[in-house]
Amino acid sequence: MYPKWLWPVFAIPGVFWLLMLFLVPFYAVIGVAFGGVDPIFQSPVPAWNPLQWNFDSALNTLQGFLPGREYWQVFLRTAEYVAISLASCLLIGYPVAYYISRHAKKTKGILLVLLILPFWVSYLMRMLAWVNLFSPDGYIDKFLIWSGIAPHPPDWLNGNPVSVILALIYGYIPYLILPLLAALDRIDKSLLEAARDLGASPFRAFFHVTLPLSKTGILGASVIIALPMFGDYYTPNIISGSPRTSMLGNQIDIFFHGGPQPSVGAALTLFLSVFLGILMIYYMVTIAKAQKEIPS
Amino acid sequence: MIDNTFERKRLLAQLREERIARRKLLKAFGSAGLAAAALPLLGRGAFADEAGKQAGPGGLALARPDRPVTLPLYEDPIKSGLAPETGGTFRVFNYQDYIDKNLLTSFGKLYNVDVELTTFDSMDQCITRLATHGVAPDVSDITPDRLDQCVAGKLIKPINKDYIPNLKANIWPSLHSPFYDVGSQYGVPYTIYKTGIGWRDDKISEDIPNLANPWSIFWNSQKYSGYVGVLDDARESLSMAMCYRGQYDVNTEDPAQIDAALNDLKALIPICNPKINITEYQTLPQGNMWLHQSWSGDLLGAYVFYLPKGDDGSHLRFWGAPKGKGPIQNDTFAICSTTTKPVLAHLFLNYILDKDVAYGNFINFTGYQPPQVSITGDSLLASKAIPQNLKNVILTSDDAGPGSMQEMTLTPKGQALWQSAYARFNSGT
Numbered sequence: 001m002y003p004k005w006l007w008p009v010f011a012i013p014g015v016f017w018l019l020m021l022f023l024v025p026f027y028a029v030i031g032v033a034f035g036g037v038d039p040i041f042q043s044p045v046p047a048w049n050p051l052q053w054n055f056d057s058a059l060n061t062l063q064g065f066l067p068g069r070e071y072w073q074v075f076l077r078t079a080e081y082v083a084i085s086l087a088s089c090l091l092i093g094y095p096v097a098y099y100i101s102r103h104a105k106k107t108k109g110i111l112l113v114l115l116i117l118p119f120w121v122s123y124l125m126r127m128l129a130w131v132n133l134f135s136p137d138g139y140i141d142k143f144l145i146w147s148g149i150a151p152h153p154p155d156w157l158n159g160n161p162v163s164v165i166l167a168l169i170y171g172y173i174p175y176l177i178l179p180l181l182a183a184l185d186r187i188d189k190s191l192l193e194a195a196r197d198l199g200a201s202p203f204r205a206f207f208h209v210t211l212p213l214s215k216t217g218i219l220g221a222s223v224i225i226a227l228p229m230f231g232d233y234y235t236p237n238i239i240s241g242s243p244r245t246s247m248l249g250n251q252i253d254i255f256f257h258g259g260p261q262p263s264v265g266a267a268l269t270l271f272l273s274v275f276l277g278i279l280m281i282y283y284m285v286t287i288a289k290a291q292k293e294i295p296s
Numbered sequence: 297m298i299d300n301t302f303e304r305k306r307l308l309a310q311l312r313e314e315r316i317a318r319r320k321l322l323k324a325f326g327s328a329g330l331a332a333a334a335l336p337l338l339g340r341g342a343f344a345d346e347a348g349k350q351a352g353p354g355g356l357a358l359a360r361p362d363r364p365v366t367l368p369l370y371e372d373p374i375k376s377g378l379a380p381e382t383g384g385t386f387r388v389f390n391y392q393d394y395i396d397k398n399l400l401t402s403f404g405k406l407y408n409v410d411v412e413l414t415t416f417d418s419m420d421q422c423i424t425r426l427a428t429h430g431v432a433p434d435v436s437d438i439t440p441d442r443l444d445q446c447v448a449g450k451l452i453k454p455i456n457k458d459y460i461p462n463l464k465a466n467i468w469p470s471l472h473s474p475f476y477d478v479g480s481q482y483g484v485p486y487t488i489y490k491t492g493i494g495w496r497d498d499k500i501s502e503d504i505p506n507l508a509n510p511w512s513i514f515w516n517s518q519k520y521s522g523y524v525g526v527l528d529d530a531r532e533s534l535s536m537a538m539c540y541r542g543q544y545d546v547n548t549e550d551p552a553q554i555d556a557a558l559n560d561l562k563a564l565i566p567i568c569n570p571k572i573n574i575t576e577y578q579t580l581p582q583g584n585m586w587l588h589q590s591w592s593g594d595l596l597g598a599y600v601f602y603l604p605k606g607d608d609g610s611h612l613r614f615w616g617a618p619k620g621k622g623p624i625q626n627d628t629f630a631i632c633s634t635t636t637k638p639v640l641a642h643l644f645l646n647y648i649l650d651k652d653v654a655y656g657n658f659i660n661f662t663g664y665q666p667p668q669v670s671i672t673g674d675s676l677l678a679s680k681a682i683p684q685n686l687k688n689v690i691l692t693s694d695d696a697g698p699g700s701m702q703e704m705t706l707t708p709k710g711q712a713l714w715q716s717a718y719a720r721f722n723s724g725t
Binding site for chain 1: 354418419420421423424427428445448521565570572584709711715718719720721722723725
């Protein structure tokens with residue numbers, strides 16, 4: 001028999017990690033949002049004591065999200081970019097994950113390695129490579145002109161939302177495929193066999209068995225990529241650099257980068273967290289429901 | 297129990313926002329038992345003047361080219377005639393690629409020390425890291441608009457100019473006693489540059505310098521859409537819009553003027569879809585940008601380091617506004633309060649003002665002009681260090697000093713106005 005304390009001990013590193021690298025920094029952001037600034041250095045002075053919180057700056061920032069106010073348009077733009085990128089990632093990534101999970105036999109290992117391959121190169125470098133590919137004298141434009149597809153290719157890097165969305169898809173898709181693959185792998189194959197035995201066509205089996213059972217995987221993978229996408233600022237910076245494609249992360253960057261308004265940056269971060277928290281709660285409720293539906 | 301630090305900072309912040317008078321502040325400090333702690337911050341008569349001018353960091357007066365400020369001394373400089381420290385590591389804190397490492401190595405050999413360069417990305421980062429003791433350098437690059445902040449926060453030490461004869465011998469007379477630090481008590485000028493317009497004359501057909509209002513080229517650049525850029529800097533970008541409108545107080549805190557500048561900047565978006573970045577030193581010579589708000593030093597950097605093979609750079613152009621009609625900025629070097637080698641730090645300041653060292657650093661590495669008497673457009677042209685088309689990148693002593701336009705320290709309220717306006721431009725809303 002093992003002592004009672006043994007298994008909980010295993011959770012200590014995880015709890016410590018969560019405390020030190022998430023809860024404490026997150027509380028610091030809250031403290032900055034409701035705190036002040038050093039009168040000399042303009043650096044944030046977090047208000048650690050909730051009794052000292054000053055809500056003025058955060059409320060002003062929140063009002064900025066009302067239609068027509070300063071953050072409304074940039075918030076809509078960010079939500080639009082993330083929604084399109086996420087949908088595209090799912091449309092591209094799901095079939096890839098499905099193929100690897102169901103149909104790749106001997107090649108599964110190689111395909112997995114190929115999926116991980118992009119992680120070998122830093123995100124920043126991959127984005128910079130895109131700048132070269134899409135520049136007016138880059139390979140993409142050369143190909144489009146040579147092939148006759150587009151004798152006058154679009155200006156990809158000139159505040160073009162399509163380029164930013166494509167870059168987001170390219171940058172984040174590996175993070176979607178891997179958890180999706182794990183979720184698809186976990187689906188009991190005998191359920192599919194049962195569906196086929198009961199006369200379901202491959203398509204019906206997919207839509208009535210595989211897809212519903214992979215819902216939690218889809219949601220999990222979506223959450224994993226949607227969260228960083230919402231806060232992304234370097235992708236639009238590198239790919240476009242235009243005010244037309246600026247995202248909410250760029251606003252946070254401006255206010256946190258220096259100056260007397262770190263509380264605005266922190267309040268924007270909190271707003272984003274609350275918004276994403278709503279999506280997260282939906283994900284958790286869905287997971288809980290799915291677990292309840294599993295017969296004991 | 298009162299949190300003294302928090303309370304002290306709150307009271308000082310109130311003072312700065314002019315919500316309480318000085319007398320009331322002292323009373324408040326006294327009642328909180330904080331007078332002793334706060335008085336050093338208030339300085340020796342360094343409060344804002346009686347005419348109601350607003351106070352800057354720590355209650356120090358805000359310096360302007362026509363309103364010089366003597367920064368307070370919280371300690372005496374080191375005595376003259378001391379021997380330099382040897383051995384160990386001498387730490388230099390600067391922007392990346394803003395000082396030639398070979399010169400640092402030479403300085404180390406000269407005084408038998410290892411020289412270590414630590415870099416920062418922005419002046420905000422520099423100040424934060426100095427203030428939080430994230431670094432402990434001996435000397436640091438500081439811009440004049442942050443010098444008062446460093447003095448108020450005691451991040452830098454006063455200098456003894458006996459160790460720095462090159463200041464008077466080699467540096468422009470207009471910067472011997474600059475308006476932001478009368479008597480050069482804390483820093484020595486390192487580089488100087490104008491903010492103007494950089495362009496390629498093989499792509500831009502207009503004769504920009506001879507336009508009635510050269511700044512207007514940005515607002516008439518429809519045909520160059522996609523190849524136009526604005527500096528990624530709140531002060532610089534909004535100042536450009538102000539200059540375009542003939543509003544030459546680029547230290548204004550008037551919300552109406554800042555809003556007008558913002559509206560003018562926003563008007564650029566449908567006109568030329570500007571890019572917001574500070575990479576014009578690379579994108580102009582490589583042809584990715586044709587017209588860019590530019591720092592003069594970046595045009596020389598572009599010419600020296602970033603021209604494509606076979607390109608002689610003859611199409612690069614720069615225009616800087618005449619004195620008082622466009623921003624001129626400079627960097628300084630100061631001795632940090634964390635220095636363990638104060639004598640050597642003085643000698644380093646003298647070293648970077650040496651005319652050969654400064655010239656080498658300028659021509660071989662940074663592209664940013666040191667305000668050296670010996671460096672003139674004619675001499676650089678004669679030595680073929682610069683081409684004729686970029687001769688006007690080189691500034692003269694007359695460009696600096698009274699009557700010039702320099703973006704300087706604002707009150708926090710003013711900074712917030714500028715920053716919020718810039719954020720709106722950046723978001724395109």
